[in-house]
Amino acid sequence: MYSSEMKYSKEHEWISVNKNIITIGITDFAQESLGDVVFIDLPKIGTSISQFKKFGEIESVKAVSELFAPISGKVIEINSEIENSPEIINQSPHEKGWMIKVESSNLDEVNKLLTKEEYMKII
Amino acid sequence: MNNRDRILLMDRSIPTRKAFNFPSSDVPKQKLPNKNILRKKISLPEISQLEIIRYFTNLSRLNFSIDSNFYPLGSCTMKYNPKINEEIASFSGFQNIHPLQDSKSTQGAIKLIKLLQEFLGEITGLKGVSLAPLAGAQGEYSGLLIARKFHSSNNNNKKNIAIIPDSAHGTNPASAAMAGFDVMTVKSDNSGNVDIEDLKKIINEKIAVFMITIPSTLGLFEPNILKITSMVHKYGGLVYADGANLNALLGLIKLNDLGVDICHSNLHKTFSTPHGGGGPGSGPVMVTEDLSDFLPSPIAKVNKASYELFTPNNSIGKINGFHGSFGILVRAYSYIKSLGSEGLKQVSKNAIINANYIQSQLKNEYSLYSDRYCMHETVLSASKQKNKAIKGLDIAKRLLDYGIHAPTMYFPQIVDEALMIEPTESESKETIDNFIETMKNINDEISNSPEIVKSSPHNLPVKRLDEAKAARNPILKR
Numbered sequence A: 001m002y003s004s005e006m007k008y009s010k011e012h013e014w015i016s017v018n019k020n021i022i023t024i025g026i027t028d029f030a031q032e033s034l035g036d037v038v039f040i041d042l043p044k045i046g047t048s049i050s051q052f053k054k055f056g057e058i059e060s061v062k063a064v065s066e067l068f069a070p071i072s073g074k075v076i077e078i079n080s081e082i083e084n085s086p087e088i089i090n091q092s093p094h095e096k097g098w099m100i101k102v103e104s105s106n107l108d109e110v111n112k113l114l115t116k117e118e119y120m121k122i123i
Numbered sequence B: 001m002n003n004r005d006r007i008l009l010m011d012r013s014i015p016t017r018k019a020f021n022f023p024s025s026d027v028p029k030q031k032l033p034n035k036n037i038l039r040k041k042i043s044l045p046e047i048s049q050l051e052i053i054r055y056f057t058n059l060s061r062l063n064f065s066i067d068s069n070f071y072p073l074g075s076c077t078m079k080y081n082p083k084i085n086e087e088i089a090s091f092s093g094f095q096n097i098h099p100l101q102d103s104k105s106t107q108g109a110i111k112l113i114k115l116l117q118e119f120l121g122e123i124t125g126l127k128g129v130s131l132a133p134l135a136g137a138q139g140e141y142s143g144l145l146i147a148r149k150f151h152s153s154n155n156n157n158k159k160n161i162a163i164i165p166d167s168a169h170g171t172n173p174a175s176a177a178m179a180g181f182d183v184m185t186v187k188s189d190n191s192g193n194v195d196i197e198d199l200k201k202i203i204n205e206k207i208a209v210f211m212i213t214i215p216s217t218l219g220l221f222e223p224n225i226l227k228i229t230s231m232v233h234k235y236g237g238l239v240y241a242d243g244a245n246l247n248a249l250l251g252l253i254k255l256n257d258l259g260v261d262i263c264h265s266n267l268h269k270t271f272s273t274p275h276g277g278g279g280p281g282s283g284p285v286m287v288t289e290d291l292s293d294f295l296p297s298p299i300a301k302v303n304k305a306s307y308e309l310f311t312p313n314n315s316i317g318k319i320n321g322f323h324g325s326f327g328i329l330v331r332a333y334s335y336i337k338s339l340g341s342e343g344l345k346q347v348s349k350n351a352i353i354n355a356n357y358i359q360s361q362l363k364n365e366y367s368l369y370s371d372r373y374c375m376h377e378t379v380l381s382a383s384k385q386k387n388k389a390i391k392g393l394d395i396a397k398r399l400l401d402y403g404i405h406a407p408t409m410y411f412p413q414i415v416d417e418a419l420m421i422e423p424t425e426s427e428s429k430e431t432i433d434n435f436i437e438t439m440k441n442i443n444d445e446i447s448n449s450p451e452i453v454k455s456s457p458h459n460l461p462v463k464r465l466d467e468a469k470a471a472r473n474p475i476l477k478r
Helices: A028-034 A080-084 A087-091 A107-112 A116-122 B049-061 B083-089 B103-124 B136-153 B171-178 B196-202 B225-234 B289-294 B326-362 B392-401 B429-448 B450-454 B467-472
Strands: A013-018 A021-026 A037-041 A054-060 A064-068 A073-078 A100-104 B128-130 B161-165 B182-186 B207-213 B238-243 B262-265 B285-287 B299-303 B306-310 B378-381 B418-421
Touching: A013 A107, A021 A028, A037 A087, A037 B467, A080 A087, A100 A107, B083 B326, B103 B128, B103 B262, B103 B285, B103 B299, B103 B306, B103 B326, B128 B289, B136 B171, B136 B207, B136 B238, B136 B262, B136 B285, B136 B289, B161 B171, B171 B182, B171 B207, B182 B196, B196 B225, B207 B225, B225 B238, B285 B289, B326 B378, B326 B429, B392 B418, B392 B429, B392 B450, B429 B450
Parallel strands: B161 B182, B161 B207, B207 B238, B238 B262
Antiparallel strands: A013 A021, A021 A100, A037 A054, A054 A064, A073 A100, B128 B285, B262 B285, B299 B306, B378 B418
16 A cells, blocks of 8 residues: 555655656545544645645544655646545545646645655654 | 334324313403504424323433433433432422512522532632532633633733643634634643643633643643642632533532632533433532632622621622522532531542443453543443444444433544543442443454444334434434
8 A cells, every 4th residue: 555656644644756747645544543534625726835834624524633744745636536536545645636736836846745665653 | 112202293283173172351441552563473383291201201202311311421420310309499488489589588598509609619728609600611611701800900911822732622712702702722642641741832822721631631740730720820820620520529628729810610511410402501610719800790799697698809700690590509518517527528439439340341352542440431442343344333323222322422622532431439339330241242253243333223213323414414404
């Protein structure tokens, strides 16, 4: 499930990098801890998000939690399927359950995130 | 519950059936007002009297209450509500009065408000008291508006930060945001205390208020509380104590002695007034004398020999229509008076020893966030059970089969698979022993027959409900 191609944040988000386009989602550990996701609040396309700052909210049967941006940039795409069917986040957190795509303004920020091995140590 | 019992009252309606026959009218017929202001049709069920009685009696038998079973719902303080409270509250002089009545004719009621203000002032050491807030969250909101007005009256408008621990009740950051503050979170350390180093990093001159729950939501006393409150005061901030857990402190510690400037108390928790559907709630706000001029109105005072209500000069204003939940104030007054100061102290001591007894008896089967003596509640973690694919939720559901209300689950969020247990002072050793034995039984079931636990409850009118589906696709209209 956890790919070495991806980078991870301490706040349990993953990113995958394709040139300067970054895809963001929450990790399998995060969805397992949250339990059944019932609602997700994502930023609008065009919004700027900043690394380690709040960019959205996720609500599960247990609690409402904040989503923290693993990287800065401008939102260029959101996964509207998970807005309508949030259970996709539980079923496929690292693939179909991706949340947003961001155009990065500073790819150096990626180095502040954890590798797969580093992330495995904290979960 | 059989299928007939599931049919709603509306769907039992049979045209022309009646619960009561009115005698023929002896009043002359009147012309109806303009048709436009009349509703075309009122959907009322047509049902016999016996059917109505059976319907509601059977529904009431599905109710779970402290009068029927053990209710260790952590943080909610589901203590016994003594029946004398109800008797006093039903006195005609309390029940059949109106808030707009001339105060000369309601002297006893206003005197009660004055005395309850004094009691809560004495218990918390915060002598400025308003009983107006209608719930804990409204008490919090009032307290934060007081903090904001205090700072702006000192021309300290730059003070706009509320610092709140990550273990706080969700209402804390919500109330702070509503009152116009920017919220910053301070972390808890490994033993559940405020992380002092983290606090040092984020605190500065912009702090308006520090909110802390005492004891914390983990049921633990904060050993650094004096250090924290003096640090907040050094930066010119006020300390707000969430009094949700006041049940652990009665007669043992006054919040003001810990450096607290503002607090609220949930009368429906600590002072034995009804909860939830039996409410309404009540969340008086208490402040130091320096802040009492900002309290929400009305405040009761004695002027010569008569009792009257007044609005302080710099009051944050009214936060609801009249005098707060007056009937609830009577019940809280009755509770305090019937126990007296020694009795109240015993309440907290018993609440604390009951929780510690449970913690000590269950700490091998379940995990503890922090292996310290707890206060009035203990937070167990089902992290060991999680390794056997059983969640805290499954354990809570299985408890229902044994006639015990589920503990508070998944809160505080910093505890993995949290089960927060608050026995209160009301329960006998036999009841608590039965709970402990049941928790151990469930732990055995998890090893021997986990399916029973996973698919519970089995003995209730409904089986496991799909709460995710209920949240994702709510059907709110028939």
